[in-house]
Structure formats: structure tokens, C-alpha cells
Amino acid sequence: MEFGICNLTIVPLRAEGAHRSEMISQLLFGETFEIITKSKDWTKISTTADGYMGWIQNGQFLTVDSQLYQHYQSLSITRVGFEGGFLRHRDYAIQLLHGTHVRTSFAYFDADNIQEFVGQELRYSAVDFKEQVSLLAKRYWDVPYLWGGRSKFGIDCSGFSQLIYQSFGVSLPRDAYQQVELGDTVDFLSEIEVGDLAFFDNEEGRINHVGIMLDSETIIHASARVRIDRMDLEGIFNQELNRYTHKLRIVKRYI
Incomplete structure (x- = not known):
């Protein structure tokens, strides 16, 4: 071999x-x-x-x-x-x-x-996750979206979540539909903690997007670029477009 x-x-x-x-x-x-x-x-x-x-x-x-x-x-x-x-x-x-x-x-x-x-x-470990994950994720703010991308030169939504978690010693699968199979479900939006992953689906019910929660109402995710938006039970609201762009399916916790 x-x-x-x-x-x-x-x-x-x-x-x-x-x-x-x-x-x-x-x-x-x-x-x-x-x-x-x-x-x-x-x-x-x-x-x-x-x-x-x-x-x-x-x-x-x-x-x-x-x-x-x-x-x-x-x-x-x-x-x-x-x-x-x-x-x-x-x-x-x-x-x-x-x-x-x-x-x-x-x-x-x-x-x-x-x-x-x-x-x-990089010297982070899982014990640093809650304190540092938001700061690290925000370093990617405005990095352009790139299908299949895994770096600050261009990144996609699941590549972003995988890379950030990897920085704290936590391995996630490559794609959002694989990542959603792991972790513990967060039942209520009020219980969301920094670093939880929110997953979104399309009209056929297939997971097609993921982002990292900064708090119970704010998400950072790669969509056209890495951006910060508001999120509620309906999904992600893009203020620039004045509409919801992604429909919330589930929130998961891994650490």
C-alpha cells in the first residue's frame, strides 16, 4: 500500500x-x-x-x-x-x-x-475553545467564499467550521451533511453557546449550509464571503438583502 x-x-x-x-x-x-x-x-x-x-x-x-x-x-x-x-x-x-x-x-x-x-x-486545545473560538473565527471575516476552499485565500462553509474546530484539536468531517451527524443537539435557541454549529437545509430537506454561532442570536458563516448575520428560529437573516437566506434545521454542540 x-x-x-x-x-x-x-x-x-x-x-x-x-x-x-x-x-x-x-x-x-x-x-x-x-x-x-x-x-x-x-x-x-x-x-x-x-x-x-x-x-x-x-x-x-x-x-x-x-x-x-x-x-x-x-x-x-x-x-x-x-x-x-x-x-x-x-x-x-x-x-x-x-x-x-x-x-x-x-x-x-x-x-x-x-x-x-x-x-x-498555534497552541490552542479544547480547554481554550469557549474563550478563543469567537476571536479566531472573526479573523476570517470577509475571506471570500470558495467552493471546496480550506484557507484564508478562499473557504466554503463546512471547510470553515472544520478548520476552526481543528484549531482546537477537534476533528470534524469535511462536509456539512457529515458534520451534522455528530455532536449533541441543542434543543432551544436560548441554550446556544459560542462555538455551537447551526445547520441549514434546502427545499428538499438536505443539509446544505453550516455556520458557527457567536452567541444565541449571531452567526459567522461563509456565504459569498465570511460574514456575521443575525439568526432566529426561521434561519439566517441577511440585512443587506433584507431577507432570510438560509432555513434553520438544527444546532449541534461538539465541545
Whole structure:
């Protein structure tokens, strides 16, 4: 069995093995995956963190065997904070984004594994969640919406919730319809706490949106851009449009 490690800042994960194919997610530097099948130019993968399947272009990752993969996973990590940073190696430096987990003792570039992380290190844990989640989420205010995006250069609604929770050591699935299957239901809006996730559905009853509650009446979510709106029993009210844009289905708590 072969595995891969993303060795570029951020790369697209596509629905099919073609540049014209839809981008369904992204891989950040250092993220790992199982290789399912290879073609001439593309490789189908399943991500280690959340089992998300898609196609990545050949040349955008390192291929490793099972033994090296297990060694890689055993190494201590540096979690990159919102301001990001760089991994320096001799005269070369690769940019690292918030959400990246980097193992500075691993030879990403060549056999000489002398490299150094320069930047902001994230030191949050689950005990910091209630105090810090609102502050971290607001750092993404006005980041543009990008279908499949997972960074401050562009992010989608479930990528946003996944990334914020990951910053506190809590793993969530990639998509909103998967995230809603976990957590404990919050029965009343008055009982909402900061960091709870609110889920919304379409006319067919399918979950199609998620956002992070800042308090019992305010939500931050990615819709055109990361924005803050009011929410009530009916859903999200967009004051700029003067109408409800998302219909509330359920609120869940994970911490």
C-alpha cells in the first residue's frame, strides 16, 4: 500500500482526474492520504484525516511506503497559527497557512532534513475553545467564499467550521451533511453557546449550509464571503438583502 504527503502550500482535490473537473476540497502542506489508484497525470486518493476521496495532480505530493508513512505520523507536529509562516530549508522557504500541521524533522524536500519553521505557532486545545473560538473565527471575516476552499485565500462553509474546530484539536468531517451527524443537539435557541454549529437545509430537506454561532442570536458563516448575520428560529437573516437566506434545521454542540 502506498501513501502520499502534500508538499506544496495548498493544492486542489478534484472530483475527477482533470483540471476542468470541480474542486471539491483542498490539501494543505503536510496532509496525508492513501493512494487508491494512479493514472498518467492524476492520482485518486482518500485523505487520512477525514476519508475524503478525490483526485490530485501528479507532481503535487510525495509518495511514501507504509513504513515511512507510519514514521511520519509518529513525529511531533507544529500547528500553524492564523498569521501563517514558512518552512525554511537552506535558501528555500515554502509558505504555510493556518491549519497546517508541519513536522520539522521530516525530509520534505530532500535527504537533508535540516529545516526550520518560522512563523506563528498555534497552541490552542479544547480547554481554550469557549474563550478563543469567537476571536479566531472573526479573523476570517470577509475571506471570500470558495467552493471546496480550506484557507484564508478562499473557504466554503463546512471547510470553515472544520478548520476552526481543528484549531482546537477537534476533528470534524469535511462536509456539512457529515458534520451534522455528530455532536449533541441543542434543543432551544436560548441554550446556544459560542462555538455551537447551526445547520441549514434546502427545499428538499438536505443539509446544505453550516455556520458557527457567536452567541444565541449571531452567526459567522461563509456565504459569498465570511460574514456575521443575525439568526432566529426561521434561519439566517441577511440585512443587506433584507431577507432570510438560509432555513434553520438544527444546532449541534461538539465541545
